[in-house]
Amino acid sequence: MKSINHLRSEHTGFSxxxxxxxxxxxxxxxxxxxxxxxxxxxxxxxxxxxxxxxGTVVGLVAGAGELLGYGLRLLSGYLSDRTRRYWAITxxxxxxxxxxxxxxxxxxxxPLAAALMIAERTGKAIRTxxxxxxxxxxxxxxxxxxxxxxxxxxxxxxAILGPLLVSxxxxxxxxxxxxxxxxxxxxxLALGVLLTxxxxxxxxQDLEASTPELRTRGFPRAFWLxxxxxxxxxxxxADFPLIAYHFEKTNLLAPALIPVFYAVAMGVDALAALLFGxxxxxxxxxxLVIVSLLSxxxxxxxxxxxxxxxLLGVALWGVGLGAQESILRAAVAGxxxxxxxxxxYGLFNTGFGLAWFAGSAxxxxxxxxxxxxxxxFAVAAQLLAAPLFxxxxxxxxxxx
Numbered sequence: 339m340k341s342i343n344h345l346r347s348e349h350t351g352f353s354x355x356x357x358x359x360x361x362x363x364x365x366x367x368x369x370x371x372x373x374x375x376x377x378x379x380x381x382x383x384x385x386x387x388x389x390x391x392x393g394t395v396v397g398l399v400a401g402a403g404e405l406l407g408y409g410l411r412l413l414s415g416y417l418s419d420r421t422r423r424y425w426a427i428t429x430x431x432x433x434x435x436x437x438x439x440x441x442x443x444x445x446x447x448x449p450l451a452a453a454l455m456i457a458e459r460t461g462k463a464i465r466t467x468x469x470x471x472x473x474x475x476x477x478x479x480x481x482x483x484x485x486x487x488x489x490x491x492x493x494x495x496x497a498i499l500g501p502l503l504v505s506x507x508x509x510x511x512x513x514x515x516x517x518x519x520x521x522x523x524x525x526x527l528a529l530g531v532l533l534t535x536x537x538x539x540x541x542x543q544d545l546e547a548s549t550p551e552l553r554t555r556g557f558p559r560a561f562w563l564x565x566x567x568x569x570x571x572x573x574x575x576a577d578f579p580l581i582a583y584h585f586e587k588t589n590l591l592a593p594a595l596i597p598v599f600y601a602v603a604m605g606v607d608a609l610a611a612l613l614f615g616x617x618x619x620x621x622x623x624x625x626l627v628i629v630s631l632l633s634x635x636x637x638x639x640x641x642x643x644x645x646x647x648x649l650l651g652v653a654l655w656g657v658g659l660g661a662q663e664s665i666l667r668a669a670v671a672g673x674x675x676x677x678x679x680x681x682x683y684g685l686f687n688t689g690f691g692l693a694w695f696a697g698s699a700x701x702x703x704x705x706x707x708x709x710x711x712x713x714x715f716a717v718a719a720q721l722l723a724a725p726l727f728x729x730x731x732x733x734x735x736x737x738x
Contacts, residue, residue, distance in 0.1 A: 574715065
């Protein structure tokens with residue numbers, strides 16, 4: 339008897355190994371892209387200060403960039419589904435996202451540097467829904483969780499290497515502009531691999547067996563319930579800058595150790611994406627119940643303990659982050675028709691970003707008032723998401 343994968347490959351003209359190669363290609367693009375913009379983002383705050391920006395300006399630029407970056411994904415996702423120009427939108431987004439970084443080396447004042455930082459976030463917003471929609475076709479054959487998990491693991495390798503590269507430049511040259519200029523190399527490599535993938539796989543949708551879809555005007559109820567659960571996860575997840583601020587303000591860690599803790603979180607993120615991605619392919623959305631219960635522990639460990647518990651808390655923070663960037667995206671692909679995934683990913687990312695922004699603002703205010711209150715909010719949000727994920731995992735057919 340022929341295997342399911344063999345039948346899929348006969349129907350689509352692509353083998354499982356071809357689908358896996360596509361995932362690896364896009365993962366490699368993300369690796370080099372993350373080297374570029376995460377390397378820059380590790381020092382853009384001090385760079386703006388060097389150019390004369392105030393702390394208020396730095397905070398507003400960072401917040402505006404993230405809010406715009408998530409908000410635009412709704413429009414980008416809709417346009418990618420409406421036009422079916424997934425590759426074109428992805429290429430345009432990556433070009434803006436990546437070239438804004440080395441151009442920072444030429445910025446002579448903080449308003450221009452701030453504009454380039456926001457342009458970088460805008461480019462990421464443009465390309466993310468279209469890229470995830472294409473990636474979802476390949477993960478149909480590799481396993482949704484494993485495919486998105488592998489992509490996230492490669493992504494996080496770049497997130498570690500980029501800041502280390504910039505750190506080395508600063509150590510040897512002491513020049514921010516030299517660091518930004520050097521990041522042109524991974525930017526060009528990312529675009530080169532992306533163009534290669536475009537040539538080899540001009541129609542990524544062929545990687546997924548086509549089945550007749552029942553046309554509907556809106557998304558299924560399961561998707562909206564899922565989006566509510568995801569919003570709770572996002573709202574209760576503290577930004578690392580707030581965690582780092584706590585470490586420095588309380589003298590819990592020496593300043594030089596804070597980036598090391600962040601690197602630990604990024605490493606755990608990559609491993610968790612692979613582990614829980616594989617588990618997701620076996621037990622489905624129930625995996626997110628496990629992740630929610632684990633990640634709920636990060637806040638008390640980080641904000642109420644010593645440096646040992648803080649290290650464990652940061653590791654659990656990385657576990658949750660790895661799940662957010664892999665299986666949260668993987669689940670969307672199984673809930674909506676293939677021809678509406680760009681819109682679904684745009685809505686998913688926008689909802690996630692708005693909830694993250696609102697939660698971060700609330701936790702920032704709570705930090706100045708009461709650490710126990712901050713911890714209680716973070717834990718409660720994560721725990722409230724768990725029963726929703728359980729309901730979705732066990733009763734999809736009843737709520738679809």
